Amino acid sequence: MQIIIAPYSGFCFGVKKAIAKAEEMIKTDNVSFASLGPLIHNPQEIKRLEKKGIIPRESINDIVESKILIRTHGVSPAIYKQLEEKQMEIIDSTCPYVRKVQKIVYEYANKDYTILILGNEKHPEVQGILGWSLGKGLAFRNLEEILTKDLNAKKLCLVAQTTENTETFTKVVDYLQSKYPDLIVHNTICSATLERQKSALELAQKVNLMIVVGGLNSANTQKLAHLCHEAGVSTKHIETAEKIEKSWFYDVDSVGVTAGASTPDWIIEEVVRKMEEIKNPEEIQITEETQTTKEIQSAEEGAQTQEQLEQNISNYGEVQQGDTLTGKVVQIKTDEILVDVGGKSEGIIPVNELSYRKINDPNDFVKIGDEFPVLVLKVENSEGNMILSKRRAEQEKALAELELAFQNGTIIEAEVVEVVKGGVLVDVGMRGFVPASLLERGFIENLEQFIGQKLKFKVIELNQEDRKAVLSRKAILDEEYEANKEKVWNEIKEGETLKGTVQRLTDFGAFIDLGGVDGLLHVSEMGWGRVSHPRDVVTEGDEIQVYVLGVDKKNERISLGLKQLTPSPWELAVKKYLPGTTLTGKVVRIAPFGVFVEVEPGIDGLVHISQLSWDRVDKPEDVVKVGQEVEAKVLDVDAEKKRMSLSIKEITEKPVKEKLEYVAIETHQNNEPSGVTIGDVVGDIFSKLNNKE
Ligand code: SF4
Structure with missing residues (x-):
């Protein structure tokens, strides 16, 4: 009996990462911590991890540990909030694929879309996603279920549980798109799931029996078992080797083994060992279906494959390497995109041939149903598929357009996509380089600020052979500056009010750009009161109104005022x-x-x-x-x-001395008769003083 293990089976990248992280933490901190729900859907692995100190807790209230690990399924924002309120240390192992779905859902929910989630409403991943949909989410299991829903919302966005079945998703997309042409579709089925499903299906077609290993409660393992069963092969879904029964193997000469994304290798190994024991070991051949075995099998089926390939090539007509065809996206994988180019087999765009931009997720660049030109890199590979490039097709077109712009000095618009040494890269249908010194008229401290901006450029260098283009924005800004300068000098008048931008501050004032010409706003003209420094009134970059105090065309000087625009105190x-x-x-x-x-x-x-x-x-x-x-x-x-x-x-009050002087003068002026004694005078002074009081 031959035992073949599916090339993609067992732990996926997300689960592997989460478990490695948990084990590493236990090793470093030597402290137990909780996981909110079982870390993965595999009871045997959960037990093993529990022994090590990773304790699954069903609800937040059950947690007695101070640290909590969030499993790959992710959680809703409400759960994060509760954990924060409990001041727990969070170790977040949400799988990046799940995080991406949460982000999409949150983004569209914020734009008031109704979010349709193909998946199991009771599954923790879907519950988390529903939490991110801000109450606008609707989970459903299949096409039949969505048909029963009353979707009267205009804005609809469709996503899928990461472990969903591709076929179901495609059916749902076809139906919804026919009814709601503006439907936004994000195929969020993760590549690990797709790979496992695809390789399980391929294997199921070659063997008499399929053994699907994994937790009975694991959604992705259940789907693998379902797919194999649907493919018409006898299928057994087991959690452990103990469940294997001898009777299954009567008259079976080849058995396929696949496992869900949450099944550890040690369980798969135990299953294989148990099957070896059932039959005479000499009769058993174990094959891990790698690329090499596939190639061997292809060679065995040589005649037919060759025929098939020839048929495919004839379907493409006289297609040659270097031709440009139109491709329609039919499937998006992590590492390649499948496109329909009119032949029987689909063409493949390796992910690095999709765009020259940095690609984290091909879904950010294309979606199912998109049509665009593709350049043929190889008419057929060993499996009869055409190898295509989207970015090179775009590059050819871009080069022709750049050549035209270069020759005619025309202006093109392009988005800044990346900061590199000495400048930035822009998207001109291919990579274009803009040196930092040619991005602005002045010095730029932070080039990052331009990322994502669509700006105008001139092509100043173009090398068709090396496919290199150098662009300048400064060339355009300089021209604009010169044109504006002339206009300002021709039109500016004393006494008028103009709009300007604060260019530069000095201790004695601010230079204001009036659109090509700078004028000086002296600190003394900034306010009616005392201004210690120009920065107390204006800031670089401010747009302000200024009053033209004087224009000296000969010496090219303009003096400006600000206080003149407010009434004088x-x-x-x-x-x-x-x-x-x-x-x-x-x-x-x-x-x-x-x-x-x-x-x-x-x-x-x-x-x-x-x-x-x-x-x-x-x-x-x-x-x-x-x-x-x-x-x-x-x-x-x-x-x-x-x-x-x-x-x-x-x-303030007049002092006594002053008062005395005053009274004395008064007395003297009254010409008192002679014979009056000094005592009379003093007495008189005091009486007058009292009256004065
Ligand atoms: S199956 Fe996919 S989404 Fe789920 S944990 Fe694994 S890699 Fe992540």
């Missing part, structure tokens, strides 16, 4: 500060003849030295300091000359 000062009123201000400058007090931004009043105090003042700084707040009485306001006179001494 002096216009209101006459009504606001009447003589005799008291105000508070700050001493801003001291001069030998007095001090300047800022009454409000733009209005400084002068307190003359004689108005500082009733006492004699030699130097103003003996009385006040710069920055001091003072009270003063308004003596006079001259708005035209922008002058205000203030007095500090007027709001």
